[in-house]
Amino acid sequence: MWSERFQFPSGAHCRVTVGQGLEAEMAAEIERHPARGLFVCFDPAVESAAQRLAQRLGARACWSVPGGEAAKRVEVWAELAGRLSTAAAERGALLLAVGGGSLCDLVGFLAATYRRGVRLWLAPTTALAMCDAALGGKNGLDLGPLKNAVGTIRQPEAVFCDLDFLDSLPWSGRRGGLAELVKMAAVLDRGAFEWLEARAADLLAHQHEAWRAAGAAGSTSATPWAMRSKARRTWRFPTAMRSPWACWRNAAPWARRKPSASRRC
Ligand SMILES: NC(=O)c1ccc[n+]([C@@H]2O[C@H](COP(=O)([O-])OP(=O)(O)OC[C@H]3O[C@@H](n4cnc5c(N)ncnc54)[C@H](O)[C@@H]3O)[C@@H](O)[C@H]2O)c1
Numbered sequence: 001m002w003s004e005r006f007q008f009p010s011g012a013h014c015r016v017t018v019g020q021g022l023e024a025e026m027a028a029e030i031e032r033h034p035a036r037g038l039f040v041c042f043d044p045a046v047e048s049a050a051q052r053l054a055q056r057l058g059a060r061a062c063w064s065v066p067g068g069e070a071a072k073r074v075e076v077w078a079e080l081a082g083r084l085s086t087a088a089a090e091r092g093a094l095l096l097a098v099g100g101g102s103l104c105d106l107v108g109f110l111a112a113t114y115r116r117g118v119r120l121w122l123a124p125t126t127a128l129a130m131c132d133a134a135l136g137g138k139n140g141l142d143l144g145p146l147k148n149a150v151g152t153i154r155q156p157e158a159v160f161c162d163l164d165f166l167d168s169l170p171w172s173g174r175r176g177g178l179a180e181l182v183k184m185a186a187v188l189d190r191g192a193f194e195w196l197e198a199r200a201a202d203l204l205a206h207q208h209e210a211w212r213a214a215g216a217a218g219s220t221s222a223t224p225w226a227m228r229s230k231a232r233r234t235w236r237f238p239t240a241m242r243s244p245w246a247c248w249r250n251a252a253p254w255a256r257r258k259p260s261a262s263r264r265c
Pocket residue numbers: 043044045046067068069072099100101102103105125126127128129132133134135136137138139148165166167168169170173176
């Protein structure tokens with residue numbers, strides 16, 4: 001298991017934990033930082049795990065939200081805000097999202113806007129959400145065909161990446177996460193890029209099994225690397241992340257090649 005606490009200049013903080021079977025960690029965290037009511041929103045694809053978690057954490061309510069992009073609609077946000085209001089959720093309430101990037105975006109926006117802001121935890125359940133969507137604080141809703149048309153930046157207090165969730169993901173659900181890993185490695189970390197390159201055939205050919213192995217490998221595997229890497233570079237070293245020189249220095253060899261004369265023109 002890997003866990004690190006990030007402190008922001010505003011005084012806000014976020015603990016990111018990556019591992020398997022994190023229920024006990026979450027229960028311990030809520031004991032350390034009790035909430036005035038815990039409200040869980042979950043993706044139907046992970047219903048049984050989310051229900052079990054809600055019970056273990058003593059949630060006041062546990063709500064199923066439409067899976068995938070359908071979650072990021074104003075109507076869904078309004079419905080959940082209404083339910084929070086009916087349940088008399090106060091400013092000290094804690095929202096927990098258990099689902100993919102879409103649900104994390106929706107619940108992040110809900111936490112930022114309900115009563116001008118309540119507490120937020122994220123438990124991402126897809127490869128893309130673990131590597132990307134749950135980190136960085138961006139959230140949003142779609143307006144018709146306009147993706148992420150409204151949104152805010154709000155850091156969660158805690159992100160729990162339980163790699164066991166990856167077991168039920170179909171191969172199509174892993175592609176986005178794999179593409180994100182390759183992109184981040186190419187730009188930020190030569191070692192990680194080489195790690196992925198050496199296992200590319202396995203990841204692509206054995207598909208499901210290789211991803212399970214990558215997830216189960218622990219601290220050296222791809223998903224925890226991506227989480228550490230994005231969390232540390234965006235939160236701890238924001239200037240290094242933005243510096244073109246730092247990116248070039250860390251990049252994979254092929255990404256560092258100068259453009260050829262023909263490509264330049
Ligand atoms: N905020 C950010 O920084 C950020 C970054 C990247 C992407 N995003 C957003 O994330 C969204 C895409 O997220 P996503 O790729 O995680 O998919 P998703 O949340 O849209 O879910 C895709 C499908 O996977 C199912 N699912 C979720 N967890 C599962 C599990 N463990 N096993 C089996 N099925 C499961 C869902 O029910 C759904 O049908 C987009 O809306 C995108 O805009 C946000």
